[in-house]
Every structure is written in structure tokens, then in C-alpha cells.
Amino acid sequence: xxxxxxxxxxAIRALVGHEFPGGTYTIAHWENFxxxxxxxxxxxxxxxxxxxxxxHVPILGARTSIAEMFALGxxxxxxxxxxxxxxxxxxxxxxxxxxxxxxGRITEADRVATDKRVYDRIQFQFDLHQPxxxxxxxxxxxxxxxxxxx
Amino acid sequence: xxxQPGDQIPSWHMPSVLASRMQTMAAILRDPNPVHWDRRVVAxxxxxxxxxxxGPLGLSYMINMLHAWVGPTSIRRIYMTFPKxxxxxxxxxxxxxxxxxxxxxxxxxxxxxxxxxxxxxxRPLIGRATVVIPx
Numbered sequence: 001x002x003x004x005x006x007x008x009x010x011a012i013r014a015l016v017g018h019e020f021p022g023g024t025y026t027i028a029h030w031e032n033f034x035x036x037x038x039x040x041x042x043x044x045x046x047x048x049x050x051x052x053x054x055x056h057v058p059i060l061g062a063r064t065s066i067a068e069m070f071a072l073g074x075x076x077x078x079x080x081x082x083x084x085x086x087x088x089x090x091x092x093x094x095x096x097x098x099x100x101x102x103x104g105r106i107t108e109a110d111r112v113a114t115d116k117r118v119y120d121r122i123q124f125q126f127d128l129h130q131p132x133x134x135x136x137x138x139x140x141x142x143x144x145x146x147x148x149x150x
Numbered sequence: 151x152x153x154q155p156g157d158q159i160p161s162w163h164m165p166s167v168l169a170s171r172m173q174t175m176a177a178i179l180r181d182p183n184p185v186h187w188d189r190r191v192v193a194x195x196x197x198x199x200x201x202x203x204x205g206p207l208g209l210s211y212m213i214n215m216l217h218a219w220v221g222p223t224s225i226r227r228i229y230m231t232f233p234k235x236x237x238x239x240x241x242x243x244x245x246x247x248x249x250x251x252x253x254x255x256x257x258x259x260x261x262x263x264x265x266x267x268x269x270x271x272x273r274p275l276i277g278r279a280t281v282v283i284p285x
Contacts (some may be wrong), residue, residue, distance in 0.1 A: 035178060038171040039210035040164050044222045047212060051213050055206035056179040078183040079195060083205050084231040085277075093223040123166050 060101030
């Protein structure tokens with residue numbers, strides 16, 4: 001049985017520098033309440049947003065989506081993505097009802113071949129700024145797009 | 151607050167990871183991956199009929215541990231790796247220890263190793279955190 005054809009490695013490498021449109025994202029109270037409940041914690045005081053929001057707020061705020069990020073790396077399927085790491089830098093606590101300005105880009109993309117498997121390693125980086133311009137957070141997502149799973 | 155290298159962070163317990171919480175997370179995250187909400191799909195992957203916890207949700211248990219230890223505005227950085235999956239029904243403990251204490255930009259910081267641990271000692275998530283030590 002043959003696997004899915006490998007995407008052109010140059011097309012993968014050319015992803016470096018790709019900028020998402022960017023935009024703003026406001027964490028609503030209901031959203032923070034439900035997110036926090038999912039973690040098993042009580043709501044935080046003083047309208048603080050739970051830092052778990054640092055996964056979806058950068059992605060959606062930059063005007064992309066998990067599905068688009070899968071597609072950019074030509075994922076073979078939803079099951080072919082592996083997480084290398086998430087790196088979250090919190091320069092200021094996250095708050096509800098604050099319109100964060102979000103930017104995002106692809107910072108690394110290349111093919112990795114080991115004796116066991118082949119994957120494309122793609123790194124996404126997002127920045128959140130408060131309305132007054134202060135840097136609130138930077139997140140870095142590094143995923144492996146595994147190839148030839150069949 | 152007195153914090154020293156080698157200190158153990160008080161653990162935080164998630165006695166049973168719930169599939170219903172993964173479903174809510176998937177909706178908020180707009181995450182189309184069925185491994186988080188369709189047990190039949192996961193069964194075909196060989197994990198049994200149990201949905202796979204979102205990576206950020208597992209990470210959040212360690213955030214809750216750190217919040218309970220040093221407060222809800224204390225976290226400065228978290229770096230997380232995901233060697234294994236967490237499944238619905240898993241009994242998970244968030245744990246950690248202090249590796250260094252240092253000063254930076256007028257703040258006392260603690261660098262920590264943090265991880266999730268199953269009752270058999272298996273560690274599905276392993277990472278590091280930096281937190282501000284409250285005075």
C-alpha cells in the first residue's frame with residue numbers, strides 16, 4: 001500500500017513569512033466563564049481571563065482557524081497533526097471585555113526525516129496587544145504534520 | 151512567600167477528565183477535529199471509545215495548580231510538550247517543582263518543572279513554567 005504523496009518541500013518552506021490578516025478579539029464574560037469551567041476551576045477574580053484562552057484567542061483574533069492552519073501545512077487528515085510544543089508568554093494578565101489587537105505569522109517551516117518517520121514541522125507565532133498598545137502576550141505553536149501515515 | 155529550589159508545588163487534582171468539557175472546548179475553539187468529541191473516531195485510532203483531551207485543556211490543569219499556589223496573575227511563561235494523550239475518564243494530577251529562583255525586572259521569579267501525572271506515574275504532558283513569587 002502506498003502513502004499519500006508528500007507535499008512539495010519548497011511549498012512547505014515557502015510558508016515562512018506567511019502573515020495572517022490580523023484583527024481584534026474580545027474575550028466575553030460568558031466565554032471566559034465556560035472556558036474556566038472546562039478547566040475545572042472556579043472563575044478568576046476581577047474579570048481576569050483564564051490563560052487557557054491563549055490557545056484560541058490568538059488564532060481566531062489573527063483571523064485564521066485551526067482548520068486553516070491544518071490546510072496551510074497540507075495536513076493529510078485531522079489525525080496527522082502532532083503537537084511539538086506550546087510556548088505561552090504572558091506579559092500582562094488577560095482580561096475580559098478588552099479588545100486585543102492580534103497579529104500572527106508562520107516563523108518556521110521545514111521537512112524533518114528520521115529513520116522512523118517523515119513530517120513537516122511548522123511554527124506559528126501570535127502577538128496580543130492591548131488597546132493602549134502594550135504587549136500582552138506572545139504564543140508560539142509548533143506542530144508536526146506527519147506524512148505517509150497509511 | 152518563601153520559595154526555594156527543590157520545593158514541590160502543591161498538586162492539583164482532576165479526578166476524571168470529562169468528555170462533555172472537551173465538547174464545550176471544541177465549540178469555543180472552533181476545533182473541527184473529531185478526536186475531541188466523537189468516541190467512535192477515536193476507537194478507530196486504537197485508543198478505545200474515549201475522546202482525546204485538547205492539549206490546552208490538559209495544560210490548563212497546570213495553570214490551575216500554579217494559580218492556587220502563587221495567585222491568578224503570577225504566570226509569566228509556560229512551555230509545554232505533549233508526549234502522550236489524555237483521554238476522557240483519566241485520573242490526572244497536575245504537579246511541579248521549583249528548579250530556580252531569580253530576580254528579573256524587579257520581580258522575584260521561580261522557574262519550575264511542571265507535568266501531568268497518572269496514578270501509575272505516567273506523565274502525558276511535561277513542561278516548564280516561570281511564575282512571579284508574591285512578596
